[in-house]
Amino acid sequence: MLRQVDYIVLFVAVVLLQLFLFDNIQISGLLHINVYILFVIALPVTITPGLLLILAALSGVVIDFFSGTSGLATMSVVLMAFLRPTILRLFIGTGGNVDSAPVSGRIGTAKFLRYAFTMTLVYNVAFFMLESLSLEHFYHTLLRIIVSTAVSLCVIYFCQLPLIHPKERI
Amino acid sequence: MSQFILFLRKIYFVIMFILLEIMAFSHFSNSSVYANAKIMNASAVMTGGFQGSISRVENFMRLRSDNEKLLARVAALENELETYKAAERAVQSDSVVIDPVSTLGQYEYMTAHVVNNTINRRDNYLTIDKGSKDGVVPEMAIMSNGCLVGYIVSCSAHYSVGVSFLNTKFVTSGQSTRRSYYGSVRWEGVDYSKGRLLEIPKYADIEVGDTIVTTEFSSRFPEGIPIGVVTNAEMVNGINYEADIDLLVEFGRLYNVELVKFSDTREKLELERSVTGDPENMTEGEILERADEA
Numbered sequence: 001m002l003r004q005v006d007y008i009v010l011f012v013a014v015v016l017l018q019l020f021l022f023d024n025i026q027i028s029g030l031l032h033i034n035v036y037i038l039f040v041i042a043l044p045v046t047i048t049p050g051l052l053l054i055l056a057a058l059s060g061v062v063i064d065f066f067s068g069t070s071g072l073a074t075m076s077v078v079l080m081a082f083l084r085p086t087i088l089r090l091f092i093g094t095g096g097n098v099d100s101a102p103v104s105g106r107i108g109t110a111k112f113l114r115y116a117f118t119m120t121l122v123y124n125v126a127f128f129m130l131e132s133l134s135l136e137h138f139y140h141t142l143l144r145i146i147v148s149t150a151v152s153l154c155v156i157y158f159c160q161l162p163l164i165h166p167k168e169r170i
Numbered sequence: 171m172s173q174f175i176l177f178l179r180k181i182y183f184v185i186m187f188i189l190l191e192i193m194a195f196s197h198f199s200n201s202s203v204y205a206n207a208k209i210m211n212a213s214a215v216m217t218g219g220f221q222g223s224i225s226r227v228e229n230f231m232r233l234r235s236d237n238e239k240l241l242a243r244v245a246a247l248e249n250e251l252e253t254y255k256a257a258e259r260a261v262q263s264d265s266v267v268i269d270p271v272s273t274l275g276q277y278e279y280m281t282a283h284v285v286n287n288t289i290n291r292r293d294n295y296l297t298i299d300k301g302s303k304d305g306v307v308p309e310m311a312i313m314s315n316g317c318l319v320g321y322i323v324s325c326s327a328h329y330s331v332g333v334s335f336l337n338t339k340f341v342t343s344g345q346s347t348r349r350s351y352y353g354s355v356r357w358e359g360v361d362y363s364k365g366r367l368l369e370i371p372k373y374a375d376i377e378v379g380d381t382i383v384t385t386e387f388s389s390r391f392p393e394g395i396p397i398g399v400v401t402n403a404e405m406v407n408g409i410n411y412e413a414d415i416d417l418l419v420e421f422g423r424l425y426n427v428e429l430v431k432f433s434d435t436r437e438k439l440e441l442e443r444s445v446t447g448d449p450e451n452m453t454e455g456e457i458l459e460r461a462d463e464a
Contacts, residue, residue: 029362032290049183068210071198082187140360
């Protein structure tokens with residue numbers, strides 16, 4: 001079970017990682033690594049929907065402010081948060097003993113990867129489609145979505161590994 | 171009753187989602203280059219120091235290749251200087267120079283380092299480590315190794331944010347070094363090593379390998395700054411040519427940049443032109459650029 005203070009540390013950590021590490025990786029125009037969405041992905045399953053949206057919007061605003069994306073990150077991450085309850089129901093189910101963070105140490109690697117992949121995909125589709133705001137260069141946008149989703153998912157997977165104390169693992 | 175509460179809960183979630191999206195979207199749709207640069211400047215004041223040390227480390231890794239480029243550039247400039255010296259000697263031998271000062275110092279140069287730079291967005295900006303205290307003002311041209319990078323939009327005391335060529339809102343006019351044709355140059359938002367030259371008249375003798383440079387009609391860039399090299403050209407609608415150009419600047423590894431400011435001479439000319447506002451004296455490229463900027 002992650003406590004509030006854990007989430008505050010997680011928030012600060014992913015934002016710092018995003019701004020100072022992953023935003024500095026500029027090796028290709030196709031690659032845009034988004035790791036800060038791990039904060040929204042790892043929020044407790046039982047969180048109230050309103051709080052979920054507010055926290056997601058907050059993380060988006062912080063990223064928008066520091067990386068100059070003017071609302072793009074906020075729009076995408078709020079959409080992702082809005083779809084989160086549905087995605088959680090689909091991939092994890094309502095039953096079971098999951099009252100904590102839906103991370104791999106808790107729900108299993110395969111389930112987590114399916115859940116996190118869908119969330120990352122939703123975020124990236126929204127982000128890149130809104131950024132181009134047209135169907136011009138559609139295949140290029142599609143390629144950006146695919147490359148960025150794949151790499152972001154890998155990074156998110158490794159970043160969430162330390163989130164659960166070993167004794168809590170199933 | 172419980173059904174009703176559940177319904178309300180669902181509704182408030184949806185309403186909240188829509189409100190948040192509307193707020194974010196209105197901010198997104200109202201954002202201009204200037205508004206974005208202002209926000210980035212505010213954040214650069216907070217994170218600039220740390221970003222600066224990161225980019226210093228990155229730069230340290232490629233000192234060797236940068237050094238080689240620098241030496242090549244020094245050699246090229248020395249060659250250029252030599253031709254001027256020769257010309258001066260020729261002039262001095264048979265005539266009197268009346269007012270050499272008025273033609274000198276049209277541009278002021280300074281150097282700066284890139285603190286933060288992106289290439290993976292549609293609208294890319296770059297942050298540099300000099301601000302208004304160092305004499306940087308908006309509209310200064312940014313160059314790297316003498317080639318076009320972008321221009322400054324917003325300055326704080328110690329940092330400035332510029333629009334990179336890799337920004338879909340960036341447009342300027344370009345011409346071939348042979349001065350045989352003009353067009354507008356922009357980035358299409360796809361490949362960070364390629365630009366596009368548009369609206370070239372169909373009678374232009376465009377050739378692959380032509381170097382495209384800035385024109386004298388720009389109020390931001392000195393004339394003749396290289397932008398890129400034409401790689402292929404095609405006729406569009408039977409009216410205009412469009413050409414792909416390979417950019418000369420490696421945007422992915424930008425660190426040392428030069429900033430250029432027009433000094434008074436140019437300003438005076440601009441002012442005179444804006445007062446007289448004589449469109450007949452405006453050349454084709456100028457009209458084109460004004461139209462593009464509008």
